[in-house]
Amino acid sequence: MPEYQAVIMSYGFWTARIYSYTEEEAELKCTLEIHTDSCRSIEFSLSGDLLISGSKDRSIAVHDVTTEKLSRLYDTAHEEPVNKVAIISENLFASGTDHGEVKIWDVRSKEKEVFGVKGMDDFVTSMISTDRHKYLACTCGDGSVMSINLTARKLHIQVGTDLGVCCMS
DSSP, rough: OSSSSSEEOSSSEEEEEEEEEEEEEEEEEEHHHOOSEEEEEEOTTTTTTTEEEEEETTTTEEEHHHHHTTEEETSSOSSSSSEEEEEOOSEEEEEEEEEEEEEEEEEOOOOSSSSSOOOSSSSSEEEEEEETSSSSEEEEEEEEEEEEETTTTTEEEEOOSSSSOOOOO
């Protein structure tokens, strides 16, 4: 974990920049070249030790923040571009695509996803898990919402809505 308060930024390119910051200033700590196409979503792990990013190139990258090295690259994580990544727990994270597919990953595994669900037709805009990591709620660009039961590894409920829900916190 970095010994400074950090913020990560990707400017829509394949690179990400980590800055340390205080109330007075921000300082560039490093630049990571993480994808071959635009980085669309990027998150710190709960401990701050890892940086997880998803890209238009369909890949997911996991970087060690301390060493600034690539820990894992899921080269073809999805068949469609990755639009969103979200942290579930210290070892689990989710990725969502332009076409509504959501996959759950374990950073300790170098192989493939733990499981996946295709529950929406439009791009995944937002994902958030419950405190006990039993459910993952996802919103979609068409306004629909779905819930994935993480322990049963299946779609729990899906609701189409005309309210235009596209993000949540």
